[in-house]
Amino acid sequence: MAKKIGEVILEVKNISLSFGGVKALTDISFNVREHEIRSIIGPNGAGKSSMLNCINGVYQPQQGEITFRGQHFKHMNSRQVAEMGVARTFQNLALFKGMSVLDNIMTGRNLHMKSNLFLQALRWGPAEREEIAQREKVERIIDFLEIQAYRKTPVGRLPYGLQKRVDLGRALAMEPTVLLLDEPMAGMNVEEKQDMCRFILDVNDEFGTTIVLIEHDMGVVMDISDRVVVLDYGKKIGDGAPDEVRQNEDVIRAYLGTSH
Amino acid sequence: MTSTTFPRLLLDHAAQRPNDAALREKEYGIWQALSWAQLAELVCALAHGLHQAGVQRGQHVIVVGENRPRLAASMLAAQVLGAIPVPLYQDAVGAEFVFPINNAEVAFAIVEDQEQVDKLIEIRGQCPQLTHLWYDDPRGLRNYDEPGVAPLDSLIAAGAAAAKTQPQLFREWAERVKPDDVAAMFFTSGTTGNPKGVVHSHATLIDRAQAGARFDKLGSHEEVLAYLPPAWIGQNIFSYAQWLACGYVVNCPESASTVSIDLKEIGPTYYFAPPRVFEGLLTSVMIRMEDAGSLKRWLFARCMALAQRVGPALMDGKPVGALDKLKYALGNLLIYGPLRNTLGFSRVRVAYTAGEAIGPDLFSFYRSIGINLKQLYGSTETAVFVCLQPDNEARSDTVGVPIDGVEIKLDASGEILVKSPGLLKGYYKNEAATNEVLTAEGWYHTGDAGFIDASGHLKIIDRAKDVGRILGGPNDGAMFAPKYVENKLKFFAHIKEAVALGDKRERVCAFINIDFEAVGNWAERRNLPYAGYTDLAQKPEVYELIRECVEKVNADLAQDELLAGSQITRFLILHKELDADDGELTRTRKVRRGAIAEKYAVLIDALYGGKSSQFIETAVKFEDGRSGSVSADLRIMDTKTFPAVRRAA
Numbered sequence: 001m002a003k004k005i006g007e008v009i010l011e012v013k014n015i016s017l018s019f020g021g022v023k024a025l026t027d028i029s030f031n032v033r034e035h036e037i038r039s040i041i042g043p044n045g046a047g048k049s050s051m052l053n054c055i056n057g058v059y060q061p062q063q064g065e066i067t068f069r070g071q072h073f074k075h076m077n078s079r080q081v082a083e084m085g086v087a088r089t090f091q092n093l094a095l096f097k098g099m100s101v102l103d104n105i106m107t108g109r110n111l112h113m114k115s116n117l118f119l120q121a122l123r124w125g126p127a128e129r130e131e132i133a134q135r136e137k138v139e140r141i142i143d144f145l146e147i148q149a150y151r152k153t154p155v156g157r158l159p160y161g162l163q164k165r166v167d168l169g170r171a172l173a174m175e176p177t178v179l180l181l182d183e184p185m186a187g188m189n190v191e192e193k194q195d196m197c198r199f200i201l202d203v204n205d206e207f208g209t210t211i212v213l214i215e216h217d218m219g220v221v222m223d224i225s226d227r228v229v230v231l232d233y234g235k236k237i238g239d240g241a242p243d244e245v246r247q248n249e250d251v252i253r254a255y256l257g258t259s260h
Numbered sequence: 261m262t263s264t265t266f267p268r269l270l271l272d273h274a275a276q277r278p279n280d281a282a283l284r285e286k287e288y289g290i291w292q293a294l295s296w297a298q299l300a301e302l303v304c305a306l307a308h309g310l311h312q313a314g315v316q317r318g319q320h321v322i323v324v325g326e327n328r329p330r331l332a333a334s335m336l337a338a339q340v341l342g343a344i345p346v347p348l349y350q351d352a353v354g355a356e357f358v359f360p361i362n363n364a365e366v367a368f369a370i371v372e373d374q375e376q377v378d379k380l381i382e383i384r385g386q387c388p389q390l391t392h393l394w395y396d397d398p399r400g401l402r403n404y405d406e407p408g409v410a411p412l413d414s415l416i417a418a419g420a421a422a423a424k425t426q427p428q429l430f431r432e433w434a435e436r437v438k439p440d441d442v443a444a445m446f447f448t449s450g451t452t453g454n455p456k457g458v459v460h461s462h463a464t465l466i467d468r469a470q471a472g473a474r475f476d477k478l479g480s481h482e483e484v485l486a487y488l489p490p491a492w493i494g495q496n497i498f499s500y501a502q503w504l505a506c507g508y509v510v511n512c513p514e515s516a517s518t519v520s521i522d523l524k525e526i527g528p529t530y531y532f533a534p535p536r537v538f539e540g541l542l543t544s545v546m547i548r549m550e551d552a553g554s555l556k557r558w559l560f561a562r563c564m565a566l567a568q569r570v571g572p573a574l575m576d577g578k579p580v581g582a583l584d585k586l587k588y589a590l591g592n593l594l595i596y597g598p599l600r601n602t603l604g605f606s607r608v609r610v611a612y613t614a615g616e617a618i619g620p621d622l623f624s625f626y627r628s629i630g631i632n633l634k635q636l637y638g639s640t641e642t643a644v645f646v647c648l649q650p651d652n653e654a655r656s657d658t659v660g661v662p663i664d665g666v667e668i669k670l671d672a673s674g675e676i677l678v679k680s681p682g683l684l685k686g687y688y689k690n691e692a693a694t695n696e697v698l699t700a701e702g703w704y705h706t707g708d709a710g711f712i713d714a715s716g717h718l719k720i721i722d723r724a725k726d727v728g729r730i731l732g733g734p735n736d737g738a739m740f741a742p743k744y745v746e747n748k749l750k751f752f753a754h755i756k757e758a759v760a761l762g763d764k765r766e767r768v769c770a771f772i773n774i775d776f777e778a779v780g781n782w783a784e785r786r787n788l789p790y791a792g793y794t795d796l797a798q799k800p801e802v803y804e805l806i807r808e809c810v811e812k813v814n815a816d817l818a819q820d821e822l823l824a825g826s827q828i829t830r831f832l833i834l835h836k837e838l839d840a841d842d843g844e845l846t847r848t849r850k851v852r853r854g855a856i857a858e859k860y861a862v863l864i865d866a867l868y869g870g871k872s873s874q875f876i877e878t879a880v881k882f883e884d885g886r887s888g889s890v891s892a893d894l895r896i897m898d899t900k901t902f903p904a905v906r907r908a909a
Contacts, residue, residue, distance in 0.1 A: 139288035144399075149517040151289065194884070202400055 006034030087176035097156030108173025306337035309419025325372025457688030523604030571628030619751030728763025738825025824904030
């Protein structure tokens with residue numbers, strides 16, 4: 001069951017981010033290789049989401065640089081990052097609750113729609129052909145995520161676990177090279193977590209998508225990750241394969257606390 | 261006796277109506293059709309591929325998966341080669357495959373997806389002769405390097421290439437298959453012991469398929485939705501044998517969870533379901549109705565009352581007053597029509613239910629809204645069709661009249677014996693069992709107790725071996741028919757499953773499984789909070805609800821002098837749902853009495869020992885094969901019984 005892990009695709013170098021006097025991230029460096037599942041873990045407030053937001057282009061770090069496929073993106077906004085092939089899901093779900101599952105995932109195809117707004121509104125000529133082609137892509141994602149039964153259901157009416165799956169579908173619709181997942185398993189029951197794990201592994205396996213994952217559940221992280229970065233108070237305290245990280249004294253201290 | 265075979269039927273359809281749809285499957289949101297010509301081409305490629313891989317005449321090939329066009333084609337391809345397809349239940353756990361695979365010396369398996377591949381790899385050590393495994397859906401299987409495991413696509417590609425070099429071979433193979441050759445084998449789950457392989461020839465299956473088709477005048481224009489497990493003979497008859505015999509269209513749903521949506525889109529004309537499916541559909545309608553506005557509820561209640569009074573009579577072609585007819589037509593416009601459409605039954609011409617008794621209310625509900633729901637009687641061993649109900653003679657308590665070719669008689673003990681051209685050839689490698697059920701004169705022992713009523717309809721009471729006697733007490737010697745009692749309980753929407761105990765005992769007691777959906781909804785509407793199944797099951801309010809049901813059953817049983825002794829005196833609600841994975845039900849959801857008596861012995865003792873509650877811890881198996889346990893303190897409740905109503909002599 002060997003998969004091919006390729007060259008470094010995303011390089012984070014000496015990133016520091018602060019909000020006023022609060023230092024969210026201090027001098028963080030790590031890299032992500034092609035096709036791997038790379039996890040960022042850490043206790044609450046360790047700076048995991050901030051790290052993801054830097055990669056995503058939502059935050060601009062004061063220091064350091066991020067290189068994606070050899071391209072620096074120091075002053076890029078999130079749309080430009082998305083256009084380069086980085087998609088993400090959100091911890092607190094960013095879906096249109098009143099819209100159907102199908103339409104929500106269609107929004108993920110937005111970057112791939114080339115016809116102009118006017119034609120799209122009329123659904124005429126090239127716009128119609130384009131929509132049919134995009135719909136097919138979306139249908140493949142619906143099939144992949146096994147949510148055919150909810151195609152026409154408004155997202156707001158779905159249970160939380162399924163909404164998370166739709167969120168993943170929307171991100172997949174962008175056909176990303178790198179997928180950033182922000183706590184995809186938060187608030188799920190055991191069965192939903194298992195399903196989500198399988199989908200993450202399948203996405204990584206079937207589409208060769210590189211995955212950067214933030215997660216709380218250590219069991220899940222250790223099971224599915226190729227390599228893990230551990231943050232604590234905005235600093236990197238560990239980096240390596242799950243087994244190495246598990247042995248790391250600093251990591252154990254950060255998670256379990258120490259007696260002074 | 262029929263003179264054709266499945267491969268020949270396929271070739272006939274492909275020659276006579278090449279462009280008509282044979283199979284449809286919903287994929288990526290669109291119904292995609294496969295014509296008879298395309299199907300024949302696919303089967304040809306598969307047959308060549310299997311031949312190259314070494315499949316020989318007389319060998320068994322297992323097929324495991326949901327209803328998928330390529331799996332149906334694989335079964336046909338095996339039959340073309342004179343090999344024998346053996347469909348197995350796709351929801352079985354891996355260990356359950358070991359016996360059939362070894363029993364039938366299976367070397368080749370064609371399965372649907374990763375789930376099935378994993379199960380077979382898991383048991384490979386126990387089945388060393390299983391060398392080839394092809395899968396239809398490659399999802400998740402990219403990195404498997406297990407020897408002998410390959411995608412069905414590669415088999416088809418290799419076969420298609422071989423077919424080009426020897427185009428005449430396919431037809432030669434197909435011609436060589438004789439009607440008396442074995443066509444398929446079905447393992448019956450059985451409530452005790454190892455499963456038995458029921459061997460059927462092309463002739464037995466096709467004869468029954470055609471007899472059923474003649475009875476209901478089925479033609480090539482029918483639409484059928486294939487959603488039941490292909491390993492079950494009923495599914496094979498409706499979506500395979502009759503599909504090829506009649507040449508109608510079989511539609512495969514997108515996934516198991518979309519069946520109700522697909523049903524509505526397809527609008528089948530010929531439909532088959534066990535009673536629990538009809539029950540589930542009705543429950544979902546009723547739940548939605550209860551959430552509707554008061555005007556809608558009022559209209560629904562009015563129309564349904566009228567339908568119950570007039571509908572069945574209209575269905576049976578009996579005279580109905582002009583005013584009632586007019587009112588019914590209005591009801592049809594407002595309620596019945598839209599309801600049929602919501603259920604997916606707008607176009608149903610013939611619908612059957614079988615496998616278990618159906619509640620009278622449930623049965624008449626469907627008939628009253630204009631759905632021609634009927635019952636039939638048959639089993640794996642009889643290739644389904646033994647008795648069917650004619651269009652105007654559908655009743656909930658009989659199973660119909662013997663159809664073409666069938667003879668029925670009762671032996672001294674009341675067991676039903678059947679003679680028909682559709683009887684099994686025997687149980688595979690199990691002569692003792694074959695001799696037990698098949699007499700030298702060709703009668704098949706059904707194992708059911710029943711009788712033929714005044715109108716010539718067959719009526720079933722229970723499994724012959726389950727009919728017991730009450731021993732001691734006021735009802736000493738009374739007949740105890742557990743399934744009869746259980747069915748009466750299950751006719752209530754709030755009760756999903758029941759187990760009646762009482763053979764060789766003084767009194768009858770029962771285990772009850774509540775219907776989580778129905779009772780959960782009931783609880784929500786009463787603002788009754790609950791934490792889950794176990795918690796809900798033990799609520800005093802729920803016990804009251806179930807007690808009312810049990811007492812209604814008792815009142816009903818008291819009406820029948822023969823069965824008045826079977827009234828339930830005490831009951832308890834189980835803390836978990838009875839499940840096939842835990843060995844409590846068969847895969848077709850029949851109660852395994854022996855296993856339950858053993859597992860819940862402490863509960864039985866508590867019921868008969870007069871205790872008012874009992875603690876129990878039960879091991880459960882989850883779907884992924886892990887196990888855990890559920891424990892609870894179960895309450896036990898007494899119920900009222902009624903004196904038997906003596907009929908005036």
